[in-house]
Amino acid sequence: xxxxxxxxxxxxxxxxxxxxxxxxxxxxxxxxxxxxxxxxxxxxxxxxxxxxxxxxxxxxxxxxxxxxxxxxxxxxxxxxxxxxxxxxxxxxxxxxxxxxxxxxxxxxxxxxxxxxxxxxxxxxxxxxxxxxxxxxxxxxxxxxxxxxxxxxxxxxxxxxxxxxxxxxxxxxxxxxxxxxxxxxxxxxxxxxxxxxxxxxxxxxxxxxxxxxxxxxxxxxxxxxxxxxxxxxxxxxxxxx
Amino acid sequence: xxxxxxxxxxxxxxxxxxxxxxxxxxxxxxxxxxxxxxxxxxxxxxxxxxxxxxxxxxxxxxxxxxxxxxxxxxxxxxxxxxxxxxxxxxxxxxxxxxxxxxxxxxxxxxxxxxxxxxxxxxxxxxxxxxxxxxxxxxxxxxxxxxxxxxxxxxxxxxxxxxxxxxxxxxxxxxxxxxxxxxxx
Numbered sequence: 001x002x003x004x005x006x007x008x009x010x011x012x013x014x015x016x017x018x019x020x021x022x023x024x025x026x027x028x029x030x031x032x033x034x035x036x037x038x039x040x041x042x043x044x045x046x047x048x049x050x051x052x053x054x055x056x057x058x059x060x061x062x063x064x065x066x067x068x069x070x071x072x073x074x075x076x077x078x079x080x081x082x083x084x085x086x087x088x089x090x091x092x093x094x095x096x097x098x099x100x101x102x103x104x105x106x107x108x109x110x111x112x113x114x115x116x117x118x119x120x121x122x123x124x125x126x127x128x129x130x131x132x133x134x135x136x137x138x139x140x141x142x143x144x145x146x147x148x149x150x151x152x153x154x155x156x157x158x159x160x161x162x163x164x165x166x167x168x169x170x171x172x173x174x175x176x177x178x179x180x181x182x183x184x185x186x187x188x189x190x191x192x193x194x195x196x197x198x199x200x201x202x203x204x205x206x207x208x209x210x211x212x213x214x215x216x217x218x219x220x221x222x223x224x225x226x227x228x229x230x231x232x233x234x235x236x237x238x239x240x
Numbered sequence: 241x242x243x244x245x246x247x248x249x250x251x252x253x254x255x256x257x258x259x260x261x262x263x264x265x266x267x268x269x270x271x272x273x274x275x276x277x278x279x280x281x282x283x284x285x286x287x288x289x290x291x292x293x294x295x296x297x298x299x300x301x302x303x304x305x306x307x308x309x310x311x312x313x314x315x316x317x318x319x320x321x322x323x324x325x326x327x328x329x330x331x332x333x334x335x336x337x338x339x340x341x342x343x344x345x346x347x348x349x350x351x352x353x354x355x356x357x358x359x360x361x362x363x364x365x366x367x368x369x370x371x372x373x374x375x376x377x378x379x380x381x382x383x384x385x386x387x388x389x390x391x392x393x394x395x396x397x398x399x400x401x402x403x404x405x406x407x408x409x410x411x412x413x414x415x416x417x418x419x420x421x422x423x424x
Contacts, residue, residue, distance in 0.1 A: 041283075041284060041305075047283055047284055048284060049284050049285065049286040050286075051286070051289060051372075052286050052287060052289075052347055052372065053347075053371070053372045053373065053374055054347050054349050054371035054372060055355075055358045055369075055371050055372065055373040055374070056355035056358055056369065057417070058416070058417065060355050063349070063351060063371075064417065064418075064419060066374065066418065066419060066420070067286075068420075076423055085280045091309070091346060095310065096308075096309040096310040096312070096344040096346060097308075097309075097310045126279075127308075127310075128308045128310065129281065129282040129306060129307065129308050130279055130280070130281055130282070131279070131280045131281075131282070132277070132278065132279055132280065133278070133280075147417065147418065151417070155417055157417065157418035160423040161418070161420035161421060161422065161423055162411075162420065162421035162422065162423055162424055164374050164375075164408075164411065164413060164420055164421065166377065166379065166406055166407065166408045166410065166411065167379045167404055167406070168404040168405065168406050171404065172404065175401070176294070178297055178298050179293055179294070179298055180298075195400065195401075196398075196399075196400020196401055197400060197401065197403060197404045197405050198405065199405050200405050200406065201403075201404045201405035201406030202406060203406045203410050203411075206410065206411070206424075207424055208424065209423045209424055212418065212420050214417065214418035214419065214420070216417050216418075219351040222351070223351060223352075226352065227352070228352050228353070229350060229352070229353075230350070230351065230352055231348055231349060231350045231351075231363070231370075232348075232349055232351070233287070233309065233344070233346025233347065233348055233349075234287070234346060234347040234348075234349060234371070235285055235286065235287035235309060235345065235346050235347065236285065236286055236287075237282045237284060237285040238282070238283055238284040238285075239280035239281055239282045239283060240280060240281060240283055
C-alpha cells in the first residue's frame with residue numbers, strides 16, 4: 001500500500017522513540033481521534049473538541065446538538081475551562097458563515113460544583129474566528145452534571161459523560177502514524193507499523209469519559225426556511 | 241496593618257486547591273458571565289468527523305482549527321482531501337466526491353426530511369436528514385467511502401482498511417436527553 005513517504009519516515013522515527021517508552025499505565029493520558037490534534041490542544045485538553053452531533057430530538061419538531069470535549073478523561077473529576085468560550089454555530093443561509101450561535105461558558109467551580117451559562121440561539125456580534133459574548137437573547141444557567149431549561153423549549157446539559165466515540169485508535173495510529181499526538185503514551189509506536197486494521201478491533205475509548213455539552217430545541221429556531229429541502233450547517237468551536 | 245503579609249503567606253502555605261480561592265483575580269469570582277467586552281479568538285473547531293484527523297496531514301491541523309468554514313475552499317481543503325485519497329490511489333471519483341461533501345466543513349442537516357434517515361452524510365448518499373447521530377459508526381462509514389466501492393463501483397477494495405472492526409453496537413446509548421452514557 002503506497003503510504004506517503006513522510007509517514008514511512010515517521011514510522012521509523014517513532015519506532016526508535018518507542019524504545020524505553022513503555023509507560024502505558026492505567027490512568028495516564030491517552031489520546032483520541034480529533035482528540036488532541038494539535039500541540040496546543042495537547043497542552044490543554046479542555047481546549048479540544050472531540051465530536052459534534054446533530055440529530056432529531058425527543059419529537060420530530062425538535063433537534064439535538066451534542067459536542068464532546070476533553071476526551072479521554074479517566075475518572076470522575078473534571079471541569080470545563082472557565083477561561084474558554086465553547087460555541088455551536090449554525091449557518092442557515094448556505095454561505096458557510098454562522099447566522100446563529102450558542103455560546104457556552106463556565107464559572108471557576110470544580111466538578112459538580114461548576115455552573116454553566118448557555119446563550120442562544122442568537123445572531124453573533126462578530127462572525128468568523130473572533131467572537132464576543134452575545135448581550136441579548138436567551139441565557140440558561142445550570143449546574144454541571146444536570147439538565148436545565150425546558151423539555152418543550154430549549155433544554156441544555158453540560159457535564160461528564162462516557163465518550164461515545166468508537167474507534168480502534170491505537171491501530172489507526174499504527175496505520176497513519178503522522179496523526180499521532182506529539183506527546184503522551186500514544187506518541188510512541190505501540191506495535192508494528194500496520195497496513196490494515198486488526199481483527200477483532202479494540203474499542204479503545206470505551207473506558208474513558210468526555211466533557212459534553214448537549215442542547216435540544218425546536219428545529220424551527222434554527223431554520224431560515226420551512227421548505228422540504230431546507231438545510232443548515234453545524235460546527236463547533238472553542239475560543240480563548 | 242498588624243499582619244500585612246498574612247493573606248499572601250496563607251496562600252503560599254495552603255494546599256493547591258486553596259490557592260485558587262486566595263486569588264485576587266477578579267475573573268475568578270465564580271461568575272458564569274465573563275466580561276462581555278472581551279474578544280475571544282478561535283483555537284479549535286470541528287464540523288464533520290475525520291476531516292482534519294484523517295484527511296489532513298498533522299501539519300495542517302492548526303490551519304483547520306484557526307480558520308472558519310467560509311474560507312475552507314480558498315484554503316484548499318478540498319485539495320488536501322484529494323491528496324490523501326490520491327496517496328492511496330483511490331481515483332478521481334472518490335477524491336472529488338469526498339471533497340464535495342466535506343468542504344466547507346460543516347455537518348449538514350436537512351431538518352425537514354424524515355428523522356429516521358438521520359446519519360452522517362445521509363443527505364448526500366440517500367437524500368436523508370444528514371447530521372450525525374450518536375450511534376453512527378463514522379469510522380467505518382469513512383473508511384468504506386475511502387477504501388471501498390461505495391462512492392466508485394469500479395474502485396479496488398482495500399479489504400483491511402474498510403473497517404476498524406469495532407462497532408458502536410458495543411455501547412448502549414440512552415434514547416433520552418442528553419443521549420450520552422453515564423461517566424465511567
